[in-house]
Amino acid sequence: METSVLVINCGSSSIKYALVPKDPARPRLSGLAERLGSSNARLKGTDSNGETFEQSLGAADHTEALEAILGRLEGRLPVAVGHRIVHGGERFTRATLIDDEVVAAIEQTATLAPLHNPANLTGLAATRRLFPDLPQVAVFDTAFHQSLPPRAYRYALPEALYRDHGIRRYGFHGTSHAYVSRRADALSGLEGGGWLTAHLGNGCSTCAVWKGQSLDTSMGLTPLEGLVMGTRSGDVDPGLHAHLSRQLGWTIERIYEVLNRGSGLLGLSGLTNDVRELEAAEAEGHPGAALAIKVFCYSVAKSLAALSCALPRLDGLVFTGGIGENSPLVREQIIALLPHFGLQLNRTVNSETIRGQEGRIDAGGRQLWVIPTDEEGQIATETRQRLEETAA
Numbered sequence: 129m130e131t132s133v134l135v136i137n138c139g140s141s142s143i144k145y146a147l148v149p150k151d152p153a154r155p156r157l158s159g160l161a162e163r164l165g166s167s168n169a170r171l172k173g174t175d176s177n178g179e180t181f182e183q184s185l186g187a188a189d190h191t192e193a194l195e196a197i198l199g200r201l202e203g204r205l206p207v208a209v210g211h212r213i214v215h216g217g218e219r220f221t222r223a224t225l226i227d228d229e230v231v232a233a234i235e236q237t238a239t240l241a242p243l244h245n246p247a248n249l250t251g252l253a254a255t256r257r258l259f260p261d262l263p264q265v266a267v268f269d270t271a272f273h274q275s276l277p278p279r280a281y282r283y284a285l286p287e288a289l290y291r292d293h294g295i296r297r298y299g300f301h302g303t304s305h306a307y308v309s310r311r312a313d314a315l316s317g318l319e320g321g322g323w324l325t326a327h328l329g330n331g332c333s334t335c336a337v338w339k340g341q342s343l344d345t346s347m348g349l350t351p352l353e354g355l356v357m358g359t360r361s362g363d364v365d366p367g368l369h370a371h372l373s374r375q376l377g378w379t380i381e382r383i384y385e386v387l388n389r390g391s392g393l394l395g396l397s398g399l400t401n402d403v404r405e406l407e408a409a410e411a412e413g414h415p416g417a418a419l420a421i422k423v424f425c426y427s428v429a430k431s432l433a434a435l436s437c438a439l440p441r442l443d444g445l446v447f448t449g450g451i452g453e454n455s456p457l458v459r460e461q462i463i464a465l466l467p468h469f470g471l472q473l474n475r476t477v478n479s480e481t482i483r484g485q486e487g488r489i490d491a492g493g494r495q496l497w498v499i500p501t502d503e504e505g506q507i508a509t510e511t512r513q514r515l516e517e518t519a520a
């Protein structure tokens with residue numbers, strides 16, 4: 129019997145999908161429909177033999193793209209659909225079975241994630257139309273961080289902004305931090321350890337996890353807070369916005385655009401947000417590339433040191449995400465900034481640990497892990513757990 133969960137991650141012009149079997153030995157089908165809404169939409173992915181495919185979708189919208197995705201599932205009808213939803217506000221503390229009332233509550237949360245939640249909802253509506261009989265579960269990026277205590281989630285702002293408008297820290301990448309910290313627990317044999325996890329991809333965040341619960345994280349009200357990222361600034365002086373507005377006459381839209389899309393590694397280097405290219409440019413003596421990597425690594429180390437305050441005991445660090453999994457250089461520079469944590473890197477193992485591999489890279493002292501994240505797998509697992517609990 130088919131026991132796969134179809135995981136859907138729907139953006140405004142794209143849909144990522146993965147058909148995730150319960151048995152990890154069975155192949156996953158996965159892919160991406162992109163440029164939806166243009167006249168040039170495409171679907172690419174991998175079939176059960178590991179062969180890649182690419183097809184034109186013309187001017188497909190989200191519903192038509194989902195129909196094309198359905199045609200790529202090789203006749204394997206999923207038992208449920210798990211949706212990645214970016215923002216669950218304070219209402220959603222865990223994966224939730226979707227009904228009309230839940231959809232309405234996610235719509236209300238859209239004020240907190242105006243770019244993401246409406247796009248997630250488009251995918252949700254299309255999937256419900258296509259699979260009216262399948263249970264659908266919403267898995268929220270923010271839910272894992274709902275265990276943060278008030279001292280970590282409250283900003284030092286007037287209380288009414290929290291009470292009346294939900295202005296607080298929520299945190300994101302929860303699915304990834306949940307997955308890698310659970311994996312670290314399992315791999316280390318320290319069930320319920322104290323971990324600092326660093327998800328370093330295009331978006332970057334850190335998290336302090338104790339006994340499987342998030343106690344603090346670097347992202348806040350929006351995914352702009354915290355670390356230097358590919359094109360996002362991360363933390364800046366809160367007075368910056370007023371300064372740019374008063375002194376340079378910048379509009380709020382321009383400031384938003386620059387901080388989200390023109391800053392981070394790209395802004396610092398003046399070159400690219402891709403760490404592979406930055407490493408190559410640094411090796412050739414590009415000063416902007418070298419500075420961008422230095423500022424990035426320092427921001428990660430500083431955040432990890434700050435988040436260590438949340439943990440009763442620190443057992444180790446976990447690196448994940450495209451940069452965390454693939455860049456021995458970045459890992460080495462971050463660890464070199466934290467010698468007072470008793471971290472010792474095994475340089476050889478570090479340089480040999482490549483993408484897709486789990487690896488322990490310390491040479492004694494506290495544990496250092498590289499753990500490839502699996503957000504799709506985690507969404508499928510949480511979807512299954514929710515259905516089992518509902519059925520029980």
Ligand code: ADP
Pocket residue numbers: 328329330331358401402403404449450451454455
């Ligand atoms: P997303 O956050 O969009 O899921 P990823 O987690 O895949 O993205 O991370 C993408 C980033 O990972 C790229 O921008 C690049 O900087 C980095 N990256 C990927 N491969 C390598 C590599 N071999 N060496 C260094 N960095 C890499």
